[in-house]
Amino acid sequence: MLAGALSTLALTPFDIWPLGLVSVALLYWLLAPLPGSQAALRGWAWGLGLFASGVSWVYVSIHVHGYAPAWLAALLTALFVASLALLPAAMAWLWARWLRPLHSGWLSVFGFAALLVGQEIFRGWFLTGFPWLYQGYAHTDTWLVGWAPLGGVWLTGYLSVLTGCLLIEPRVWRGVRSAGIAAALLASLWLGGLGLAQVEWTRPVGEPLSVALVQADIAQARKWDPAHIDHTLALYRDLSYAQAPVDILVWPETAIPLLESNARGFVQGVAANLAERGTTLITGIPVDTYEADGSMRIYNGIMVAKPEPDIYLKHKLVPFGEYVPLEDWLRGLIAFFDLPMSSFSRGPADQPPLHAAGYRLAPLICYETVYPAFTAKLAAQSELLISISNDSWFGHSIGPLQHLQMARMRSIESGRWMMRGTNNGVTALIDDRGAIRARIPQFRQATLSGWVQPRESLTPYLRAGSWPLGVVVIMTLVICVGQRRRAR
Numbered sequence: 001m002l003a004g005a006l007s008t009l010a011l012t013p014f015d016i017w018p019l020g021l022v023s024v025a026l027l028y029w030l031l032a033p034l035p036g037s038q039a040a041l042r043g044w045a046w047g048l049g050l051f052a053s054g055v056s057w058v059y060v061s062i063h064v065h066g067y068a069p070a071w072l073a074a075l076l077t078a079l080f081v082a083s084l085a086l087l088p089a090a091m092a093w094l095w096a097r098w099l100r101p102l103h104s105g106w107l108s109v110f111g112f113a114a115l116l117v118g119q120e121i122f123r124g125w126f127l128t129g130f131p132w133l134y135q136g137y138a139h140t141d142t143w144l145v146g147w148a149p150l151g152g153v154w155l156t157g158y159l160s161v162l163t164g165c166l167l168i169e170p171r172v173w174r175g176v177r178s179a180g181i182a183a184a185l186l187a188s189l190w191l192g193g194l195g196l197a198q199v200e201w202t203r204p205v206g207e208p209l210s211v212a213l214v215q216a217d218i219a220q221a222r223k224w225d226p227a228h229i230d231h232t233l234a235l236y237r238d239l240s241y242a243q244a245p246v247d248i249l250v251w252p253e254t255a256i257p258l259l260e261s262n263a264r265g266f267v268q269g270v271a272a273n274l275a276e277r278g279t280t281l282i283t284g285i286p287v288d289t290y291e292a293d294g295s296m297r298i299y300n301g302i303m304v305a306k307p308e309p310d311i312y313l314k315h316k317l318v319p320f321g322e323y324v325p326l327e328d329w330l331r332g333l334i335a336f337f338d339l340p341m342s343s344f345s346r347g348p349a350d351q352p353p354l355h356a357a358g359y360r361l362a363p364l365i366c367y368e369t370v371y372p373a374f375t376a377k378l379a380a381q382s383e384l385l386i387s388i389s390n391d392s393w394f395g396h397s398i399g400p401l402q403h404l405q406m407a408r409m410r411s412i413e414s415g416r417w418m419m420r421g422t423n424n425g426v427t428a429l430i431d432d433r434g435a436i437r438a439r440i441p442q443f444r445q446a447t448l449s450g451w452v453q454p455r456e457s458l459t460p461y462l463r464a465g466s467w468p469l470g471v472v473v474i475m476t477l478v479i480c481v482g483q484r485r486r487a488r
């Protein structure tokens with residue numbers, strides 16, 4: 001469990017990245033002597049340490065904003081963590097039962113790195129996915145990040161795990177020749193990343209755009225309160241009118257606490273006034289539509305406000321926050337299952353980018369930013385990334401800062417600037433190398449002004465996705481299985 005918790009300390013806001021290498025190295029070493037059942041238990045304990053320390057903000061969401069009693073929030077958080085830990089447990093069982101070479105060495109370190117990253121990829125897909133706490137995020141600011149434009153956060157994570165396993169595997173360092181190869185490999189991975197970080201994979205197109213992002217800092221408890229709606233609308237309007245003219249002005253996720261059909265007049269009025277100054281308004285807003293049978297669907301949307309609005313509907317929804325699994329059974333049991341606006345419908349998987357100020361914008365609403373492949377698909381069709389979020393659910397936990405680190409990785413992978421607008425932080429402008437050019441501190445009402453540079457052409461990751469790494473992972477694991485069978 002302690003070894004698993006070290007991975008969290010490698011991530012933001014702690015950023016002690018060497019502990020990520022230690023974490024996976026300890027897991028690799030601790031699984032070495034065990035049969036399948038014991039390996040599964042040890043893998044589960046490692047997962048408990050990772051998720052209990054890394055997603056503790058779930059408790060804040062359930063207790064503070066979901067109004068669940070402390071004991072119930074703790075119980076639900078514990079069940080969530082214990083369930084997530086089953087994936088590392090399954091990984092450890094597979095390693096001990098089918099994949100771990102009978103004699104450790106080179107194949108062992110490559111096989112374990114492939115398996116752990118394969119587990120992360122699977123976790124990002126299974127049951128809609130939970131792509132949080134990936135090993136590669138620990139290297140957003142290390143030399144290894146130079147590999148991200150080639151293979152994304154998963155390639156960076158693979159090389160990180162490989163480094164940790166190489167450093168702790170004694171058989172690799174026995175003999176002058178083998179030790180020389182290991183040292184050369186480690187040097188090539190890290191120095192290669194440093195060299196790749198100097199490559200400009202994308203190129204600027206057009207002039208920089210002036211942008212402003214409004215962080216209104218609306219308390220979550222008041223966000224959907226009917227008595228507070230007029231104040232919210234007036235606040236966004238006044239903060240926007242007080243802003244000097246810019247090309248694009250952004251309001252965060254569900255900044256408008258009304259259905260689009262009810263708020264249309266207000267939004268179009270503000271947008272028209274801003275347009276007279278040459279400013280395009282982009283806002284988060286719940287979008288309601290009506291089916292042929294008269295039923296209504298509500299989507300979490302982002303809208304470029306103009307006479308003919310350009311709208312994107314969120315596809316990756318947050319379980320329990322935006323929809324309730326097993327709704328017929330869970331609705332009404334506790335307040336957490338009846339949160340405001342927790343009946344969103346899922347937007348289409350295939351949607352075009354938004355258009356504003358003459359450029360294409362890849363729209364990402366909150367949780368969608370943490371999906372590498374999903375973001376890459378949208379980024380490949382766009383010159384800029386725009387992410388809007390309402391991280392109020394995380395409270396004062398480490399969640400918003402983890403979220404920001406993942407957003408930075410999306411910019412690195414795609415070679416695109418990102419406008420990241422949030423309700424109460426962290427609002428930021430992120431460049432194509434993942435550097436934060438400007439930001440507003442959390443829990444402060446302010447407007448962030450700056451410039452973003454549209455960029456064109458594709459990084460290797462946007463062209464090929466994760467398929468090359470996926471092939472390497474599968475081939476390595478197949479070789480491990482074959483070697484294990486032959487050894488018997």
